[in-house]
Amino acid sequence: MPMIRETIVTTLNEQGKVHIAPLGLIADGDGWIIAPFRPSTTLDNLRTTPFAVANFTDDVLVFAGCLVGQKDWPTRAAERVPGAVLDASLAHAELQVREIEEDDLRPRFHCRIVYEANHAPFKGFNRAQSAVIEAAILASRVHMLPREKIEQELAYLQIAVEKTAGPREHEAWRLLIEKIEDHYKHPST
Numbered sequence: 001m002p003m004i005r006e007t008i009v010t011t012l013n014e015q016g017k018v019h020i021a022p023l024g025l026i027a028d029g030d031g032w033i034i035a036p037f038r039p040s041t042t043l044d045n046l047r048t049t050p051f052a053v054a055n056f057t058d059d060v061l062v063f064a065g066c067l068v069g070q071k072d073w074p075t076r077a078a079e080r081v082p083g084a085v086l087d088a089s090l091a092h093a094e095l096q097v098r099e100i101e102e103d104d105l106r107p108r109f110h111c112r113i114v115y116e117a118n119h120a121p122f123k124g125f126n127r128a129q130s131a132v133i134e135a136a137i138l139a140s141r142v143h144m145l146p147r148e149k150i151e152q153e154l155a156y157l158q159i160a161v162e163k164t165a166g167p168r169e170h171e172a173w174r175l176l177i178e179k180i181e182d183h184y185k186h187p188s189t
C-alpha cells in the first residue's frame with residue numbers, strides 16, 4: 001500500500017470560491033494523487049479548475065470543524081496556481097492535475113507539485129492529534145461502519161486525548177463525539 005498523508009485540500013469552483021476539505025493524499029513518486037469519492041465538491045472543482053493546494057497542518061480543529069460543517073477557515077491566495085493556502089498550514093504544496101484516472105466510485109487525480117513552501121516548524125508528534133484524526137475518519141464513516149466498532153475504537157482513542165490533548169484537540173474531539181452521538185440519536189442525518 002502506498003503512503004497516505006492526511007491533509008486539508010483546498011480547491012476552487014468556477015466562480016473562484018474556495019472549498020476546504022480533509023483528504024488523504026496518496027504518495028505518487030514526486031507528486032500526489034487526490035482521490036475524492038463521488039459525489040463531492042472537491043471532485044467537481046478539480047474537473048473545472050484542475051489545481052489544488054495540499055495544506056499540511058497540525059491544527060486538528062480544522063479537520064474536525066470541516067466534518068461538522070465549519071468550513072470557513074482563513075486562507076490567502078496561493079503563489080503559483082489558482083488556489084488558496086490555509087493560514088493554519090505549517091507547509092503547503094501547490095498542485096496541478098496532470099492526469100485523471102476515471103473510476104465509478106473514486107476517480108484519481110494525479111498531480112504534480114508546482115510550488116512548495118514552509119511556514120512554521122513541526123513541533124513533534126502529539127498522540128491526541130493522531131487520535132482526533134482517527135476519530136474524524138470514524139465520524140466520516142458512521143454510515144458505513146458498525147456502531148459497536150466505532151464505540152470500541154473511540155473508547156481507546158479517548159485515552160490519548162485525556163492524557164495528551166491541548167485546548168484545540170479537546171475542542172476537536174468534543175465536536176466529533178457530538179457529531180457521532182447525533183448520528184445515533186437521529187440516524188438519517
Ligand SMILES: Cc1cc2nc3c(=O)[nH]c(=O)nc-3n(C[C@H](O)[C@H](O)[C@H](O)COP(=O)(O)O)c2cc1C
Pocket residue numbers: 006007020021022023024025035036037038039040041042043063067133136137140
Ligand atoms: C482524515 C480524513 C481523510 C479523508 N480522506 C478522504 C479522501 O481521500 N477522499 C474522500 O473523498 N474523502 C475523504 N475524507 C472525507 C472528506 O473530507 C469528506 O467527505 C468531504 O466532505 C469531501 O467532500 P466535499 O469535497 O464535498 O467536501 C476524509 C476525511 C478525513 C477526516
